[in-house]
Every structure is written in structure tokens, then in C-alpha cells.
Amino acid sequence: VNDTSTPALLAGLFDWAIVWDHLQRTVQACILELPEDSTLTPPVDDRLAWIMTRLQQPAALNTAAADSVTVRQPSGRLHQIEPTSQIYSDFTRDEYLQTVARVIEYIRAGDIFQANLSQRLLTPWSGSAVDLYQRVRRQNPAPFCGLLQYKDTAIISASPERFLKVSGNGLVETRPIKGTRRRHNSPIADLFAGNELSASEKDRAENVMIVDLLRNDISRACAAGSVQVTGLCEIERFETVLHLVSTVVGQLQPGRDVWDLLSGCFPGGSITGAPKIRAMEIIAELERSVRGAYCGSLFAYGPGGDFDSSILIRTFTLQAGWLYFPVGGGIVADSDPLDEYRETLHKASGMIRSLRTT
Known part of the structure; x- marks a missing residue:
């Protein structure tokens, strides 16, 4: 039975990440700095300021179930x-x-x-x-x-x-x-x-x-x-x-x-x-x-x-x-x-x- 549509490969390039070190009990903001002439991302300082602003806000995780989900019955017995x-x-x-x-x-x-x-x-x-x-x-x-x-x-x-x-x-x-x-x-x-x-x-x-x-x-x-x-x-x-x-x-x-x-x-x-x-x-x-x-x-x-x-x-x-x-x-x-x-x-x-x- 092949009734799910999971991609064979899913990859992404992320120019920033929040990294928790559970042993050292520290949190780091890691930012990937692209070449200076790159127009793909804002300057590092701007991104760091944006990250710090987000960290100071209340958690906004979407924990509610999505109302728009269409339930599909699995195949097979x-x-x-x-x-x-x-x-x-x-x-x-x-x-x-x-x-x-x-x-x-x-x-x-x-x-x-x-x-x-x-x-x-x-x-x-x-x-x-x-x-x-x-x-x-x-x-x-x-x-x-x-x-x-x-x-x-x-x-x-x-x-x-x-x-x-x-x-x-x-x-x-x-x-x-x-x-x-x-x-x-x-x-x-x-x-x-x-x-x-x-x-x-x-x-x-x-x-x-x-x-x-x-x-x-x-x-x-x-x-x-x-x-x-x-x-x-x-x-x-x-x-x-x-x-x-x-x-x-x-x-x-x-x-x-x-x-x-x-x-x-x-x-x-x-x-x-x-x-x-x-x-x-x-x-x-x-x-x-x-x-x-x-x-x-x-x-x-x-x-x-x-x-x-x-x-x-x-x-x-x-x-x-x-x-x-x-x-x-x-x-x-x-x-x-x-x-x-x-x-x-x-x-x-x-x-x-x-x-x-x-």
C-alpha cells in the first residue's frame, strides 16, 4: 500500500537558527553570512535584531488543529x-x-x-x-x-x-x-x-x-x-x-x-x-x-x-x-x-x- 505522499527528499538552506545547548544551558543565535553583495538576505545585524525581537515575544506556536484538514481514509485492511x-x-x-x-x-x-x-x-x-x-x-x-x-x-x-x-x-x-x-x-x-x-x-x-x-x-x-x-x-x-x-x-x-x-x-x-x-x-x-x-x-x-x-x-x-x-x-x-x-x-x-x- 502506498497511500501517503511523503517526499523522497526534503532539504532546506536556512540562513539562521536558534541553537540550544542543553549541557551548557545556553542559547545561541547562529546566522549564516552570505557574500556582501548578496541580495538574498538582509544584513546580519538586521537579522539578529529581528531574532532578538521574536525571542522576547510570547510563544506563538500554532498548537490548534487545522480546521481545513481533509481526512482521507488509509488504503488497505x-x-x-x-x-x-x-x-x-x-x-x-x-x-x-x-x-x-x-x-x-x-x-x-x-x-x-x-x-x-x-x-x-x-x-x-x-x-x-x-x-x-x-x-x-x-x-x-x-x-x-x-x-x-x-x-x-x-x-x-x-x-x-x-x-x-x-x-x-x-x-x-x-x-x-x-x-x-x-x-x-x-x-x-x-x-x-x-x-x-x-x-x-x-x-x-x-x-x-x-x-x-x-x-x-x-x-x-x-x-x-x-x-x-x-x-x-x-x-x-x-x-x-x-x-x-x-x-x-x-x-x-x-x-x-x-x-x-x-x-x-x-x-x-x-x-x-x-x-x-x-x-x-x-x-x-x-x-x-x-x-x-x-x-x-x-x-x-x-x-x-x-x-x-x-x-x-x-x-x-x-x-x-x-x-x-x-x-x-x-x-x-x-x-x-x-x-x-x-x-x-x-x-x-x-x-x-x-x-x-x-
């Missing part, structure tokens, strides 16, 4: 994930289990080692994108939160995963996530869950496969011998789940830049599989809906060469009165279909909580 909720999936539970089993058949046949399978959850939404983003920040905080609005579409993301980071000196970092357990209210139970995840051969193998794939991907743009794994299968705790996170670094080759790196790495290995191209073919065959923004990337690129980006997981797409939020996980040879289904719901739990609380 919808299945309630809970009898009393208005949250739907493009799979029934049994259909998802059967599809996981089909991925395992491909693995045992030698087509792939791993594929990241997802189901698309969706629900009606009459509120605004800004309101939902504020809820997400409160209820499901994550390192890579973001809000992007374009025409009649909004992307609201609370991603825990870095895709690619490039520093001005050419240092590259990627931090794939593979391996998930739900959080527990009890500190002792939470500790045991983390220890169990850390010791899981299945989850560690899943993570290491993607680490190897990403080492190969970034090496296409990095100097020979510079690619290293500096963290392997480390436990990180987020609001509703625990993850295994690894860190791979490298140094860009002379003459290579961010765009060379992106062309060799996109889409991310953690949300496709290994080998990547065959895994993507199987995903396209088995998933019910086009992913759209989900599993893409939200990035920022500064004039000094600094670049950072996320993998768009734990992400809502708001369009035509509906929220779309796919959730998935990596399937390997010894995956249990029921466990994989439950994992997708664990990942969705923080997102669903954002919808139900203010």
Missing part, C-alpha cells in the same frame, strides 16, 4: 491491535507471525542473514503536530527528537538512534541499535532485563551482523585502516525500552565528504538487514505498506562541515487526519515470531502513551 482502541495495524497478529516465519525461511535458504521487518500502526488524529511533538518530548524523550512540517505532512520523531555523525575534522561515527527489552518499574527487574539482554547470544549476533555491515559501508568513504569499533553491544536505557548499542568510527578520506558517505550508507543497515540489497528486496515483498519517512533519516549539516543524523524510528507521520507509526525489529535465524511481534509493541508503547496523555 485495518486491524485493531486492541479491542477497545482506535489503534490499527496493516497486519493481524497471526499474519505478522507468519511473515516473520517467511523471513526465517529466506534466512535458512541462504538469501540473507537478517532482515528488519515492520508492521505499520496508525490511528486517527485531530490535534496539531506541535501538540503531539510536545507530548512526545514529555512522555517519550529521546536523543534525536525532531519535528518537520511540510505542506500537509508533519514528521514527529523521538528516535534513540544516531545514523551518521561527521565532525568538522572528518571524524565519522555511526551507532546502530539492535537488541531490545522492555523497561520495568522495579529497578531490580530492570537490572535483570539489562543483564539478560547483554547475555543474549541471539541479540548480540543480530547487533554484530549490522556492525560488520556498517563497517563495510563507512569504509567506502573512510581512510584505509581508520574504521574501528569503539563500543560493542553496550546497554543503553531509554524511557520505555533497553537497547544494545554499538559504536563504529572512521576518518573521511581526503577529497571525500558527507555526501560521499551518505551515498555509501543510506539507508541505514540497522533498519534494512544483511546483505542490505537482498534484505531490502525481501522487505519490499513482505511488508504491507510503503515505509515513507519511517526508517529514513533526519539530518542537520552546518557550514563548518559538522553533520549529524538520526534513523527515523519511533516516528509519527501526520497526514490527512491520520498518524502513521510503523514499528519493527531485526529477524535472524533463531528468532521466535511471537517474541518479535511483542517486541514491536514494546517499541510502540511509549508512542502510544504520548497519544493518550497530555
Whole structure:
């Protein structure tokens, strides 16, 4: 099903930005100064004065729902994930289990080692994108939160995963996530869950496969011998789940830049599989809906060469009165279909909580 109209690429050149440094607790107004003879923008001093005036005004975010939104019913069959909720999936539970089993058949046949399978959850939404983003920040905080609005579409993301980071000196970092357990209210139970995840051969193998794939991907743009794994299968705790996170670094080759790196790495290995191209073919065959923004990337690129980006997981797409939020996980040879289904719901739990609380 392809019933959303998310652009394949959306980029903009911004000549100013407000930057919050949460560690230093500072706010900066950053202005891009174009050549003196440019007629594209006012002088820097004029823009700074305008920014300062705006900052002193009461917040004027548009938090009201747009009255002019035309609600469009999603295509395909919808299945309630809970009898009393208005949250739907493009799979029934049994259909998802059967599809996981089909991925395992491909693995045992030698087509792939791993594929990241997802189901698309969706629900009606009459509120605004800004309101939902504020809820997400409160209820499901994550390192890579973001809000992007374009025409009649909004992307609201609370991603825990870095895709690619490039520093001005050419240092590259990627931090794939593979391996998930739900959080527990009890500190002792939470500790045991983390220890169990850390010791899981299945989850560690899943993570290491993607680490190897990403080492190969970034090496296409990095100097020979510079690619290293500096963290392997480390436990990180987020609001509703625990993850295994690894860190791979490298140094860009002379003459290579961010765009060379992106062309060799996109889409991310953690949300496709290994080998990547065959895994993507199987995903396209088995998933019910086009992913759209989900599993893409939200990035920022500064004039000094600094670049950072996320993998768009734990992400809502708001369009035509509906929220779309796919959730998935990596399937390997010894995956249990029921466990994989439950994992997708664990990942969705923080997102669903954002919808139900203010």
C-alpha cells in the first residue's frame, strides 16, 4: 500500500537558527553570512535584531488543529491491535507471525542473514503536530527528537538512534541499535532485563551482523585502516525500552565528504538487514505498506562541515487526519515470531502513551 505522499527528499538552506545547548544551558543565535553583495538576505545585524525581537515575544506556536484538514481514509485492511482502541495495524497478529516465519525461511535458504521487518500502526488524529511533538518530548524523550512540517505532512520523531555523525575534522561515527527489552518499574527487574539482554547470544549476533555491515559501508568513504569499533553491544536505557548499542568510527578520506558517505550508507543497515540489497528486496515483498519517512533519516549539516543524523524510528507521520507509526525489529535465524511481534509493541508503547496523555 502506498497511500501517503511523503517526499523522497526534503532539504532546506536556512540562513539562521536558534541553537540550544542543553549541557551548557545556553542559547545561541547562529546566522549564516552570505557574500556582501548578496541580495538574498538582509544584513546580519538586521537579522539578529529581528531574532532578538521574536525571542522576547510570547510563544506563538500554532498548537490548534487545522480546521481545513481533509481526512482521507488509509488504503488497505485495518486491524485493531486492541479491542477497545482506535489503534490499527496493516497486519493481524497471526499474519505478522507468519511473515516473520517467511523471513526465517529466506534466512535458512541462504538469501540473507537478517532482515528488519515492520508492521505499520496508525490511528486517527485531530490535534496539531506541535501538540503531539510536545507530548512526545514529555512522555517519550529521546536523543534525536525532531519535528518537520511540510505542506500537509508533519514528521514527529523521538528516535534513540544516531545514523551518521561527521565532525568538522572528518571524524565519522555511526551507532546502530539492535537488541531490545522492555523497561520495568522495579529497578531490580530492570537490572535483570539489562543483564539478560547483554547475555543474549541471539541479540548480540543480530547487533554484530549490522556492525560488520556498517563497517563495510563507512569504509567506502573512510581512510584505509581508520574504521574501528569503539563500543560493542553496550546497554543503553531509554524511557520505555533497553537497547544494545554499538559504536563504529572512521576518518573521511581526503577529497571525500558527507555526501560521499551518505551515498555509501543510506539507508541505514540497522533498519534494512544483511546483505542490505537482498534484505531490502525481501522487505519490499513482505511488508504491507510503503515505509515513507519511517526508517529514513533526519539530518542537520552546518557550514563548518559538522553533520549529524538520526534513523527515523519511533516516528509519527501526520497526514490527512491520520498518524502513521510503523514499528519493527531485526529477524535472524533463531528468532521466535511471537517474541518479535511483542517486541514491536514494546517499541510502540511509549508512542502510544504520548497519544493518550497530555
